[in-house]
Amino acid sequence: MKLVGASDLLSRRIIGNEIFENVDVAVIVRALVQKYRHPAVAYDETLIPLTGRTLTKFSMPFRKLGQALDTLGKTLDTQRGVPFGVLPDGRFFFATPEPPTLTLGVNDVQSLALLTVSGDDAITEMTLIALSRASGTAPNVVSVYPAGYGAGTITPGGIVTRGGFTARGVPYQPATYTLKTVAAGFETYGLQDAAIVPDGSDVLTRTLPLSDVLNDGFTDIANAMDGSGTTYAQNDGVSRSPYLQFRVPAGANADPVVGMRALYSLDMNGLNASSFPGEITLQYSFPDPTGATAYFATAAFDFHLTDTGGAPREVTSLRPLPEEFLASLRSAPWAVDTPAPYTATVNFSFETLSGQSTVPAGRLKLYALEFIGLDRVKVDTIAQSSLRPPAQEPTEFRVTALPSALSSVTLTGHPGGNLVGDVAEIAGEHTAAGLTRLTIKLQQPGASEVSRLVRLITQEAAAGAQTDLRGYIERNP
Structure with missing residues (x-):
């Protein structure tokens, strides 16, 4: 709502080159309005309530006051901003009820x-094609088993054991992930369109809720999940089969997992590397949706650990769920609140073969181990802008x-x-x-x-x- 006249004065004033750091959005608004408002606009701090949103840094040197206020409003609501303007009695308001x-x-x-x-x-329903191909580091082994396909067992940690370092199962074809959004107030129009997410759009996230963290033989595992990329977990030199594993369970209110990232170093100086096979495994699993078999559908992507001479090596891989798996789980596009329909597990481990001594402590360091998810909010924002x-x-x-x-x-x-x-x-x-x-x-x-x-x-x-x-x-x- 805009009262014609006084509100327009906000765009007739130029602000200075102040820099605000680590303060609430409302504090910035108060300072700008109090200093640069037109004389016809009254300042009332009670009409600029604290927002709870802190900006690390904000500066818009020598821009229009109205432009700066609009930008600040969109840090609270990226789509619409927040209401602000001048009331009939001349007082300025920002983000008030x-x-x-x-x-x-x-x-x-x-x-x-x-x-x-x-x-x-008009477009009142937009289906956005967000992800449809694999990319990044290629796995050494891909194993795709539909529910009931071949023999297999599920370990307590959720990893499928089927044996061998060879590709098994059916061919892997990545699924297409889509998200649909509807223009509020126009649901009954049914005017649909579909589009591919624009090139270069950031639709991924590495912040996902983890469950059932399992560890044996690694110390300081929190370092591998703190996001710093500089601290690390390391093998303790005691366990013959150290591993670190966690998952995002089916049904979680989480973005769908579509890949993983690991940063590690392995120093095998003086050791026979072939006697210590190791790998990173990204696995998706879910029960047979038809209930016809007790076996889980599973897709596993194995990345072999290599001797890096102690230098860090990054493995980043996008591997969407297999096409036939997603088709059996979902017939409709994602929505911004769709829960995870499958369990995603990532496992980082290596073995000590019989007759070999354990690898000395600190030879295997893990700087980062994390899932990559398709960010539902980011995709929904892009889809909303296409309506x-x-x-x-x-x-x-x-x-x-x-x-x-x-x-x-x-x-x-x-x-x-x-x-x-x-x-x-x-x-x-x-x-x-x-x-x-x-x-x-x-x-x-x-x-x-x-x-x-x-x-x-x-x-x-x-x-x-x-x-x-x-x-x-x-x-x-």
Whole structure:
């Protein structure tokens, strides 16, 4: 909601080159508004409540005050920002509770213009293809076993034992991961589209909730999970088969695991490396969805440990669930709150063959061991930006009243039912009789003609730039 006039003054003021570090967003807003507001705008700290969001660093040298406030608002809500502006009494507000709603009868307003909709290029449901191929370090062995395929046992730690360092099972074909989002308020339109996530988009995460951490023969295992990449866990020199293992269980409210990352070093100086086989195993598993067999469906990707001479080696690999596995688990795209439909396990280990002494302590160091997940929130944000709700001309009417901040209006008594809309704009004028007449415009957020055109032009420009980039790469391989 915008009160025409005073709020525009926020974009007529230029801020300085201050740098704010490690403070609440509201503290930055208070400082900027108090120092750079127009004299017609009043400052009231109570209308700028603390947000609980701390920014490590913020600076926008010599930009418009309104631009800086909009940017700060989007650190709290990346899609819409937060409401801010100037109230009818001249006081500035930022991220305060929504102003009140108003109910009017149709007979109490004048010059009512009803909503019109244009859907020529509308998209109300977007399915985004987020991941469809494997990449990164290639595994040495791939084993894909549908439920009931061949013999196999599940160890207490969840790793399947089928024996051998050779590829077994059925051929591996990576699944396609998709996510669907729907424009709020337009669910019944059913205007669908699908697209591939733009090149270069960051849709992955390495922050996943871990379960059942198992360890034998490693010390300081927390160092391998602290994200620093500099501290490490190491073998204790006692265990003949040291291992570290953890998982993300099926049903967890977690992003789907699609890969793993490990950073380790192995120093076999003076030892026979072939007597100490080791590997990193990424495994997916789930029970037979049909219930026809007690065997789990499993897919395992094994990466052999190599002698690095003590220097760190990174293994990063994206390996989506096998295509037939995902098809048996999900027939619909992911949503932002879809739980994990399969268990993901990662195991880091090596063996000491019979007749050999154990590897001395500290020869095997693990700096990092982590899952890679497909970030549902990031993908949903990209999908949301691709939606094009039907363009709407605001419902507009006039009423004689004192100006007031409003969030929404309900018009009762209309033959087609009550009309409800968010307040987009209030413009006031004083009549010769001394009365204040307000022109109020209602619309659904993000659905105005201007918003639709900006969104459409931005999307087309991005698509054109991506096409040009692909053409350049093809001409200059």
